[in-house]
Amino acid sequence: MMRPTIGLHPAFDELSAFADRADTEVTRSRVGRHVARCATCRHAVAEIRALGEAVRASEMPGAPAGLWARIERSLDNDVASGPGRSAGAERSVAIAATRDAEPPASDSPKGRGVSTTIRRTSLGIVLVVGALAAVMAMDAREPLAAATPRRLTTDRDFARPGMPITLHYRPIDALAHERSLTVWMLVPGKGEMRFDQALERAGVLRRVSGLDFTGTVALPDSALMVTFVVGDSTGDIIDRTELRNGQMPAVVLAADSAGRPRLDALIAALGGERGSPDRATSSRWAAKMRDLYPSAPETWILSDVHAQRSVIGDIVKLFESRERKYYSWHDRLEHRAGLSAETETMMAALGWELMDTTRAEFWVTRLLHDHPESPSAPALWIDRYRDVPNDSAAVVLRAFEPIYTRPNEANGRALERALMLADRSGDSALVRRWHARIDPRNVSWLLGSELPRLADDPAALADVRRRLMDAITDAEGRMHGGPTLYGRSRFFAWYERQRLRTRLAALQLVAGDAMGAKSALDSIAHDMEMKPSCPTPETMRWRAEASRRLGAMDDARADLAYVATTENWQLQRVGDSVATLLGSAYSKSSWNDALRNARAFHRQCWVDSRDARSRAGG
Amino acid sequence: MHRPRHATAVSLADDDDPARALRDRIEATRLGDREALGELFIEFGDDVFRRALRLTGSRADAEDVTQDVFVRLPRALAGFTGTSAMFGAWIRRVAVRQALMLLRSGRRRREVTVEGVANLFAAADDTLGRLTIDAALQRLTDEHRLVFLLKEVEGYEHREIAELLDISVANSEVRLHRARRELRELLRGSR
Numbered sequence: 008m009m010r011p012t013i014g015l016h017p018a019f020d021e022l023s024a025f026a027d028r029a030d031t032e033v034t035r036s037r038v039g040r041h042v043a044r045c046a047t048c049r050h051a052v053a054e055i056r057a058l059g060e061a062v063r064a065s066e067m068p069g070a071p072a073g074l075w076a077r078i079e080r081s082l083d084n085d086v087a088s089g090p091g092r093s094a095g096a097e098r099s100v101a102i103a104a105t106r107d108a109e110p111p112a113s114d115s116p117k118g119r120g121v122s123t124t125i126r127r128t129s130l131g132i133v134l135v136v137g138a139l140a141a142v143m144a145m146d147a148r149e150p151l152a153a154a155t156p157r158r159l160t161t162d163r164d165f166a167r168p169g170m171p172i173t174l175h176y177r178p179i180d181a182l183a184h185e186r187s188l189t190v191w192m193l194v195p196g197k198g199e200m201r202f203d204q205a206l207e208r209a210g211v212l213r214r215v216s217g218l219d220f221t222g223t224v225a226l227p228d229s230a231l232m233v234t235f236v237v238g239d240s241t242g243d244i245i246d247r248t249e250l251r252n253g254q255m256p257a258v259v260l261a262a263d264s265a266g267r268p269r270l271d272a273l274i275a276a277l278g279g280e281r282g283s284p285d286r287a288t289s290s291r292w293a294a295k296m297r298d299l300y301p302s303a304p305e306t307w308i309l310s311d312v313h314a315q316r317s318v319i320g321d322i323v324k325l326f327e328s329r330e331r332k333y334y335s336w337h338d339r340l341e342h343r344a345g346l347s348a349e350t351e352t353m354m355a356a357l358g359w360e361l362m363d364t365t366r367a368e369f370w371v372t373r374l375l376h377d378h379p380e381s382p383s384a385p386a387l388w389i390d391r392y393r394d395v396p397n398d399s400a401a402v403v404l405r406a407f408e409p410i411y412t413r414p415n416e417a418n419g420r421a422l423e424r425a426l427m428l429a430d431r432s433g434d435s436a437l438v439r440r441w442h443a444r445i446d447p448r449n450v451s452w453l454l455g456s457e458l459p460r461l462a463d464d465p466a467a468l469a470d471v472r473r474r475l476m477d478a479i480t481d482a483e484g485r486m487h488g489g490p491t492l493y494g495r496s497r498f499f500a501w502y503e504r505q506r507l508r509t510r511l512a513a514l515q516l517v518a519g520d521a522m523g524a525k526s527a528l529d530s531i532a533h534d535m536e537m538k539p540s541c542p543t544p545e546t547m548r549w550r551a552e553a554s555r556r557l558g559a560m561d562d563a564r565a566d567l568a569y570v571a572t573t574e575n576w577q578l579q580r581v582g583d584s585v586a587t588l589l590g591s592a593y594s595k596s597s598w599n600d601a602l603r604n605a606r607a608f609h610r611q612c613w614v615d616s617r618d619a620r621s622r623a624g625g
Numbered sequence: 626m627h628r629p630r631h632a633t634a635v636s637l638a639d640d641d642d643p644a645r646a647l648r649d650r651i652e653a654t655r656l657g658d659r660e661a662l663g664e665l666f667i668e669f670g671d672d673v674f675r676r677a678l679r680l681t682g683s684r685a686d687a688e689d690v691t692q693d694v695f696v697r698l699p700r701a702l703a704g705f706t707g708t709s710a711m712f713g714a715w716i717r718r719v720a721v722r723q724a725l726m727l728l729r730s731g732r733r734r735r736e737v738t739v740e741g742v743a744n745l746f747a748a749a750d751d752t753l754g755r756l757t758i759d760a761a762l763q764r765l766t767d768e769h770r771l772v773f774l775l776k777e778v779e780g781y782e783h784r785e786i787a788e789l790l791d792i793s794v795a796n797s798e799v800r801l802h803r804a805r806r807e808l809r810e811l812l813r814g815s816r
Contacts (some may be wrong), residue, residue: 013748023802027776058808061758067678069671074688075663078695082659220683481712 016048017041073219080160082429097340157257158248159237164291165262165272168223168230171223172259176212176237178220179246183238188212190224193234193492195275205489206242209235209411219281230262231272234492250492255288268292270300277309303341304350306333307358337366348378355387364391375410385411385421393424400432404441462517472514479507505531509546516553525553539615544570548581551588560592568601572609648709655702665791666695669713673720679774680724682763690724702779728767761811769804776801 017025017038017562025038042048044132092344162173174190182188210224226233235257238245249256260272273296277289293310300306311332337354340346351374358367371387378384389412392403411421422444429441461468492498508531514526528550535542552564568591571582582602584591646670653661670691679691694701694716705715762770771790776797777779781789783797790797 019806020799020802023805024798026805054809055805058758058773058805058812062679062762062777065759067759068676068684069683070666070674070691071688074670074674074691075666077688078666078692079659081692082662177688179683180683183685197664586750 016045019051022048022051023055026052038313081157087611116578142572158246159235159257161257161259163259165260165266165268166226167262168226168228169263170262171225172236173223174210174212174221174235174257176220176246177218178237179248181239181244182239182246183218184213187240188220188237189240189242190222191236191238191242191245191490193236194227194230195232197216205491206236207489209233212237214528226259226261230261231269231275232258234258236492238490245490245492247492255485256492258288260292267299270296270303270305272298274305274309274347277312278305278349278353304336304346305353307336308350308353329357330361330363333361333363333366337369341369346373346377348374348381348383351377351448352381352383352387356383359387359390367391379597386424393427395428397433400428401434401437404428404432404437441456461514468514468518472511475507475511475514479504479511480506501538502543505535506543506545509543509549512553513549514550516556521553521556525550525557528553536612539612539619541609541612541616542569544573546590555588560589563587564592564597564601565604568598569608572602572605646708647712651702651705651709651712654699657699662695662698665698665716670695670700670715672713672717676717676720677724679778680721680764680771681728681760682770686724686727690720690727693727694720694723717779721775722789725771728771751757758808761808764811765804765807769807772797772800773804773808778816 018374021038024037027040028036028039032621083275105376158177158179160175162175166172176188178185178188188211190209190212192209193204195204201619210222212220212222215221220237224235234255236245236247247256258276260268260276262272263269273292276292277296293312296306297310309418311329333354340350340354351370355367355370358364358370367387368391371384371391374381374384375388385407389403389407391435392399395403407425411425422441424442425444429437430436482504483499486497486504488497488500509528512531513526515527528546531546532542532550535546547566547569551563551570554560554563554566564585567581567585571585581588587599589598650661652662654665673694674687674691677694678684678687681687681690698716701719705712707715762773765773767789772786775786775789776783783794783801786792786797787794792800
């Protein structure tokens with residue numbers, strides 16, 4: 008883009024571009040000819056060139072003294088698992104795996120077809136399946152994916168309760184100015200790491216040098232594994248660097264009196280379906296498990312799941328190999344008494360995963376017999392019936408009644424399956440019975456088939472309203488609760504509260520109070536815009552309905568357009584019935600205008616919401 | 626706090642022939658020799674760190690980048706096919722790419738550390754109220770600072786910068802001009 012410069016100095020950009028050229032070009036260009044005659048511009052060009060020279064000449068500090076030590080520590084962590092480990096290390100792991108940890112492999116593939124082995128079930132029940140998928144996914148990653156340096160390190164991976172554990176921490180910038188930092192810990196129940204579980208205070212780190220903090224903490228008495236993260240004293244800032252990079256934060260497992268990790272701690276750590284540890288960490292634990300507990304069946308299974316596989320190019324081979332191992336484990340364990348619930352659960356889950364129905368059913372039956380209290384058993388039991396014909400669903404559910412004993416975390420999956428069967432059965436009494444077992448806080452079914460029933464049943468309406476109020480109170484508690492591993496848990500508690508408020512307003516509408524419902528929904532939408540966050544389509548859908556009942560068709564049209572322009576294709580279908588909903592207030596041009604405005608609104612609220620997150624540190 | 630030991634890896638090589646010594650160190654590192662990697666860190670660690678520090682503007686990030694470069698080096702060397710004379714330029718380019726990756730990944734925190742702020746003011750004090758060029762650089766936006774450093778310090782052409790930053794050549798040129806203008810104004814304004 009040339010600008011006329013007759014009688015004028017060239018623009019700064021032109022001088023800057025000129026400064027990059029060799030002096031020999033001076034006379035060849037218009038700018039060059041001007042610079043040759045103009046002392047001011049010659050000075051400007053000299054200044055521009057001096058900027059680069061000044062930066063090149065400026066002294067920068069070299070690598071800090073402790074950096075090599077940190078690199079070495081990182082390399083040490085990487086040795087047990089990373090692609091860069093030595094061939095010797097790889098051999099020793101492989102030998103340990105075949106010689107000590109596993110029973111002899113049977114050579115009886117029993118003619119199982121490849122297609123059946125590849126077929127994945129949607130079990131997702133416990134332990135092995137998720138971890139196996141995680142291992143396979145990691146194997147597919149590019150080979151140069153290296154370990155990211157950790158900011159928080161512990162002086163031991165295993166500790167007895169009460170034993171001091173020294174932590175070293177190099178802070179993120181947001182925490183670098185603090186004099187002392189708080190160590191927060193997550194003590195999961197039964198080894199399941201829940202990202203929305205409140206963190207507890209574990210201790211304090213003090214600054215020992217410019218960017219290094221240190222301090223000691225201890226494992227609580229009953230803990231099998233503890234995850235440590237560092238933050239400020241309020242928990243408003245928590246360093247989640249590792250989690251963002253797909254690594255586990257610092258984890259310490261419970262040790263026995265000799266300082267060795269306990270078997271139950273290793274099972275908890277490796278078997279936890281949620282929060283599966285990263286590959287390097289899990290491989291280290293698996294290697295330890297093979298070394299210390301080679302004859303435990305849990306070791307055979309878990310150490311195989313978490314074993315290092317340098318190359319898995321062929322998933323079929325992986326499954327065939329797993330089948331052979333599974334058969335051999337089954338043959339060895341079938342008649343052994345006193346197996347743990349974990350072992351039997353894993354054998355059942357593996358059986359389903361490998362589509363070995365006979366063995367899977369054997370282990371489910373055995374689990375129900377040996378460990379009827381096992382939270383995994385109901386889900387394992389009902390999963391085999393998820394594909395039964397609709398007219399058999401009621402029979403399955405009747406058989407399931409005595410097995411489904413209590414609502415708990417694991418039974419949520421079993422209940423989900425049961426609800427699907429109940430819905431398919433067409434038996435309204437069955438539907439009602441199973442829906443009533445849903446966690447009172449979960450009212451997602453409220454907008455479905457139950458809504459017409461509530462409109463005609465004041466007692467049921469009052470009951471649901473009370474449960475919604477309780478759930479809102481609960482969400483409000485979590486909005487102001489302690490920190491969690493999941494960075495946005497407070498936001499989602501707020502979001503859940505807004506959804507619950509929306510349903511409360513929906514109940515108001517169903518009960519005939521359109522004015523009150525509209526007012527409540529206006530307030531919810533306003534709160535969301537002020538957050539800033541995009542209002543939920545559900546809120547807008549109900550507000551459209553309230554407006555429609557109040558005869559405010561312009562408002563109804565705008566809100567329906569908002570719903571129709573969400574990314575959810577099912578919600579977009581509201582557009583198909585808009586002519587019916589708006590009646591005489593519908594016209595093609597006004598609907599198109601509303602859609603255009605709604606898209607612009609979506610874009611703006613998305614940008615506002617993203618900017619707000621960015622300002623809050625992501 | 627200790628630096629890597631000097632001895633063993635060097636014994637692989639002929640001290641009288643630096644090029645051969647370096648070649649041997651590279652080969653030994655490729656095979657997983659920790660001592661050889663330590664030798665490479667002694668030779669190139671400062672250089673890598675300084676480049677990362679300039680580009681990221683944060684000591685903590687520069688340490689992360691340097692650590693990433695050296696932890697990955699044994700594996701990354703599989704992709705190095707040049708002679709030992711080209712190794713210095715190669716590892717510097719690796720450092721630049723690693724720093725850019727970190728900046729792009731969002732892992733980096735944009736907050737200025739207390740140390741960084743202190744340095745900024747200390748630098749200003751030292752020069753009687755004038756900003757140093759490094760302090761002024763830190764006041765530029767990432768996109769301007771990166772182009773300026775890649776062009777002026779690393780010696781990349783606009784075509785290469787465009788490729789590295791996934792922008793057009795014209796955009797790279799414009800960013801460079803703007804960076805220079807801002808720097809000039811910052812430095813003039815602080816006089």
